[in-house]
Amino acid sequence: MLMRTDPFRELDRIASALTAPGTWSRPAAMPMDAYREGDEFVACFDLPGVQPDGIEINVERNVLTVKAERRPICANAEMQVSERPLGVFSRQLFLGDALDLDRIAASYDAGVLTLRIPVAEKAKPRRIAVAAASAVDSAENGAKQLQA
Numbered sequence: 001m002l003m004r005t006d007p008f009r010e011l012d013r014i015a016s017a018l019t020a021p022g023t024w025s026r027p028a029a030m031p032m033d034a035y036r037e038g039d040e041f042v043a044c045f046d047l048p049g050v051q052p053d054g055i056e057i058n059v060e061r062n063v064l065t066v067k068a069e070r071r072p073i074c075a076n077a078e079m080q081v082s083e084r085p086l087g088v089f090s091r092q093l094f095l096g097d098a099l100d101l102d103r104i105a106a107s108y109d110a111g112v113l114t115l116r117i118p119v120a121e122k123a124k125p126r127r128i129a130v131a132a133a134s135a136v137d138s139a140e141n142g143a144k145q146l147q148a
Contacts, residue, residue: 030068030089039124041099041117045091048111049084055113059101064093066113098123 031046047055047068054069067090095101100120107114 030066030091032091034093036119039119041095041119043093043115043117045113045115046111047089047108047113050111052108055108057104057106057115059104062095062097062101064095064101064104064115064117066091066093066115068113 032043034041034043036042043064045066045068047070050068050070054071056065056067058065058067067088069088070084070086072086095117098120100118103118105116107116
């Protein structure tokens with residue numbers, strides 16, 4: 001059998017080991033898109049090959065943390081080519097007070113984790129009614145008479 005030799009093969013292996021995805025103590029980053037759609041803030045994370053039970057989402061104060069772990073497909077297999085990174089991936093989003101963090105919805109489909117965060121009612125635009133000056137004066141006079 002004829003085999004092609006690559007003098008840089010060992011160097012590539014060492015470089016891959018040094019730049020491998022993270023561990024739970026030092027996770028690697030994950031790609032993300034974020035946008036506003038109507039009354040929702042939407043964040044989409046690319047997590048191909050991650051099982052839903054390998055995803056962890058936490059909110060503490062205004063910090064949303066997404067952690068995911070991509071595990072080997074088969075632990076007993078002898079890998080021939082391994083180009084997809086394994087390990088732990090993490091991303092933190094610092095969210096403003098304008099979002100309702102109690103109503104976050106998460107879905108996972110085709111390797112994409114989608115988080116939908118509604119805009120808080122207090123942050124939505126609203127119309128303020130303008131009262132006529134005579135009505136305001138009458139209300140103030142009525143309040144003064146009650147205090148007296």
